[in-house]
Amino acid sequence: xxxxxxxxxxxxxxxxxxxxxxxxxxxxxxxxxxxxxxxxxxxxxxxxxxxxxxxxxxxxxxxxxxxxxxxxxxxxxxxxxxxxxxxxxxxxxxxxxxxxxxxxxxxxxxxxxxxxxxxxxxxxxxxxxxxxxxxxxxxxxxxxxxxxxxxxxxxxx
Amino acid sequence: xxxxxxxxxxxxxxxxxxxxxxxxxxxxxxxxxxxxxxxxxxxxxxxxxxxxxxxxxxxxxxxxxxxxxxxxxxxxxxxxxxxxxxxxxxxxxxxxxxxxxxxxxxxxxxxxxxxxxxxxxxxxxxxxxxxxxxxxxxxxxxxxxxxxxxxxxxxxxxxxxxxxxxxxxxxxxxxxxxxxxxxxxxxxxxxxxxxxxxxxxxxxxxxxxxxxxxxxxxxxxxxxxxxxxxxxxxxxxxxxxxxxxxxxxxxxxxxxxxxxxxxxxxxxxxxxxxxxxxxxxxxxxxxxxxxxxxxxxxxxxxxxxxxxxxxxxxxxxxxxxxxxxxxxxxxxxxxxxxxxxxxxxxxxxxxxxxxxxxxxxxxxxxxxxxxxxxxxxxx
Numbered sequence: 001x002x003x004x005x006x007x008x009x010x011x012x013x014x015x016x017x018x019x020x021x022x023x024x025x026x027x028x029x030x031x032x033x034x035x036x037x038x039x040x041x042x043x044x045x046x047x048x049x050x051x052x053x054x055x056x057x058x059x060x061x062x063x064x065x066x067x068x069x070x071x072x073x074x075x076x077x078x079x080x081x082x083x084x085x086x087x088x089x090x091x092x093x094x095x096x097x098x099x100x101x102x103x104x105x106x107x108x109x110x111x112x113x114x115x116x117x118x119x120x121x122x123x124x125x126x127x128x129x130x131x132x133x134x135x136x137x138x139x140x141x142x143x144x145x146x147x148x149x150x151x152x153x154x155x156x157x
Numbered sequence: 158x159x160x161x162x163x164x165x166x167x168x169x170x171x172x173x174x175x176x177x178x179x180x181x182x183x184x185x186x187x188x189x190x191x192x193x194x195x196x197x198x199x200x201x202x203x204x205x206x207x208x209x210x211x212x213x214x215x216x217x218x219x220x221x222x223x224x225x226x227x228x229x230x231x232x233x234x235x236x237x238x239x240x241x242x243x244x245x246x247x248x249x250x251x252x253x254x255x256x257x258x259x260x261x262x263x264x265x266x267x268x269x270x271x272x273x274x275x276x277x278x279x280x281x282x283x284x285x286x287x288x289x290x291x292x293x294x295x296x297x298x299x300x301x302x303x304x305x306x307x308x309x310x311x312x313x314x315x316x317x318x319x320x321x322x323x324x325x326x327x328x329x330x331x332x333x334x335x336x337x338x339x340x341x342x343x344x345x346x347x348x349x350x351x352x353x354x355x356x357x358x359x360x361x362x363x364x365x366x367x368x369x370x371x372x373x374x375x376x377x378x379x380x381x382x383x384x385x386x387x388x389x390x391x392x393x394x395x396x397x398x399x400x401x402x403x404x405x406x407x408x409x410x411x412x413x414x415x416x417x418x419x420x421x422x423x424x425x426x427x428x429x430x431x432x433x434x435x436x437x438x439x440x441x442x443x444x445x446x447x448x449x450x451x452x453x454x455x456x457x458x459x460x461x462x463x464x465x466x467x468x469x470x471x472x473x474x475x476x477x478x479x480x481x482x483x484x485x486x487x488x489x490x491x492x493x494x495x496x497x498x499x500x501x502x503x504x505x506x507x508x509x510x511x512x513x514x515x516x517x518x519x520x521x522x523x524x525x526x527x528x529x530x531x532x533x534x535x536x
Contacts, residue, residue: 066185066394066483067461067490069513085512087461090390090480092512111459 009115018151020143023154026056027143028122034098035146039153042098042123045129049104053126054086054093057150062088065114070106071128077101079136084127086117095127102136160204161303161360161368175389176269178205188485190391191398194348195452195486195531197383198309199317200375201392203347204368205272208299208356210457211262214292220254220262222433223281225414225425231256234366236328236343239424240414241266241274242435246442248408248417250274253345255330260292263341265354267404303357303368307375308395310535311382312352318378325353327533336374338367347392349399349524350532394482397492399532400453400523401413406464407451407493413442416495418451449476449495453521460509460516461490467510468496469516478509484525490518491525 018029027035032044039058043051067087077083077097084106086093106128110117117125141149158178166172170181180202183190193199211220221228226239233256250270255263266274275297285291306317307316317324320342321334327344334340341356355375360367376386387395393403402408402417416418420427420443427440454462462481467474481492500507503522508515528534 016415064188067459069460069511082512087483089394089485090182091460092463 020142020147022147022150025060025121025150025154027147027150028055029143034140034142035149036096036098036141037146037149038096039092039150040095040098048131049129050101050132051126051129052095052098053121054095055150056121057154058086058093059118059121059125062086062091062093065117066091068110068114068117068127070108070110071103071105073105075103076133077103079134086127098140099132099136101130102133103128103130105129158205159362160202161357161362162202162204162372163362164365165369165372166202169386170388173389176205178268180205180388181386181388184386187388187390187394190385190387191485193383193385194309194350194387194391194395195526196310197385198307198311198315198352198379199302199307199348199385199387199391200372201306201387202303202372203306203354204302204303205268206299207264207266207268207274207297208302208304209264209266209275210294210296210298211264212260212296214260216260216293218431219282219285219291219293220264221429223278224252224254224482225427225429225433225436225439226254226423227426227429227431228254228256228262229343230423233258236330236345237423240408240419241411242278242414242433242439244435245410246413246435246436246438247375247410248404248414249277249410251402251404251408253343255343256332257341265304269405281419289290298358299438300307301361303360303365303371305355305357305372305375306346306348306352307355308346308348308350308352308387309384310351311379311384312350315375315379315382319374325349327351336370338371340371345397347401348395349401349526349532350395354512367500372503381438386402393480394485397480397482398484398486398525400493400525402451402493405481406431412495413447414439416447416450417431446498448497450498450501451479451493452476452496453499453523453525454478454492454494454507454509454518455491455521455525456509457517457519459490460462460511460518462492462494462509462511462518468494469508469510469515470500470506475507486526486531490516490521491521496520 069085084095166181170184224239231237236255240251329344462478466478468476476496478494507521
């Protein structure tokens with residue numbers, strides 16, 4: 001299944017984004033959307049900032065979202081550090097820094113409205129915005145490179 | 158391993174692997190199921206737990222040397238909570254002993270400790286039999302029976318619609334029929350609510366008819382009362398909210414009942430005149446005092462305590478969380494843990510390292526809910 005949408009991405013640009021249905025999980029594909037093996041998406045906003053959230057797979061795995069722990073503006077994290085937690089009733093999802101970064105903003109609206117995270121993980125359910133302080137040690141994965149990791153994980157569930 | 162009603166779970170719920178058992182973690186979602194038990198009723202398949210019979214003149218003596226509780230004080234028709242200790246006075250398991258009749262006892266043990274307890278019992282029996290042959294038959298009927306828990310403020314009304322037999326209260330035992338099937342009924346549970354546990358003998362994974370008959374009879378009878386089938390997820394949050402410890406979390410081989418705050422009568426009679434395994438170290442710990450103790454923890458605002466989170470005061474680690482979740486009832490993170498004794502007073506402010514930061518919590522008593530609003534004590 002493939003559909004093409006025009007998506008206004010957080011008042012930055014109008015981008016052409018494809019939505020791929022990978023075994024029931026939606027993966028967005030665009031030139032500036034990257035993934036980690038741990039299922040977070042990372043987007044270059046084109047203005048020197050990056051946004052990050054989780055994909056549809058994480059939302060479906062965690063199910064009942066109970067709480068968030070988000071970082072604060074100005075906090076600096078090394079590549080691979082945990083920068084946020086998404087708390088479900090039974091489990092905790094850990095969000096990892098894709099490279100050395102400094103937090104610009106956390107999506108604190110999620111505290112009051114956690115459903116947004118589940119309903120709109122690629123858009124209004126974003127978790128953090130940050131500045132890149134160092135290049136990642138390995139290139140970030142584009143959607144095509146990420147999909148095998150998703151398939152591998154999805155096969156376990 | 159599968160329970161006799163596995164096919165029903167597979168059809169209606171999300172089945173996961175739990176200690177080698179294929180069991181439902183949820184049928185709908187955990188908070189909906191949790192609230193159903195607090196406000197109406199829920200039915201749980203707990204067939205993974207161990208069910209053991211001790212029959213014969215020496216059954217009482219044998220069990221009395223296995224547990225700190227005085228089994229002689231458990232009258233016929235009563236169920237009793239107690240535990241099995243190791244030789245260091247730590248927990249091997251916590252169990253329910255039922256005095257079913259003359260020279261007839263039943264024990265229900267945790268699924269996770271089943272192999273350990275069965276082999277412990279068999280070893281003890283072998284040793285004792287070699288010294289002096291006992292009048293005791295040990296019968297493990299776990300795999301040839303099913304067991305359900307029916308819990309919640311409407312549980313006993315639902316039971317009354319299907320149960321052919323005399324109704325019973327908390328901690329009582331009886332037998333009867335549901336849907337024409339012979340069952341064992343106990344006034345026990347693991348949620349803090351009124352209700353019972355139902356054992357269906359003579360059914361297996363390959364011959365599930367009796368188990369399915371009883372299960373569906375209760376589900377059907379409960380429909381008008383708001384009864385839901387309940388998975389392991391809500392089973393855990395319900396027991397936690399009631400302040401009940403779970404083996405593997407709050408209890409293990411290295412924890413003393415004194416530390417677990419379970420060393421009081423009638424669960425334990427430390428000076429029992431029948432020697433039981435673990436009595437000497439149990440007594441020593443009880444007399445010498447302890448450094449850490451199990452407490453309830455409730456977050457002040459945000460955060461969810463989780464197993465192994467550190468508990469701190471003024472930057473110093475004073476304890477560790479053993480279980481935690483967010484309450485679907487009062488919508489706050491809460492849990493249990495062990496803290497240094499001087500911080501165990503109810504009302505003490507502590508901080509929990511939940512990941513990114515330390516979040517404020519308070520030491521509280523059990524149950525976590527208001528017992529005049531939820532639980533078996535409510536009107």
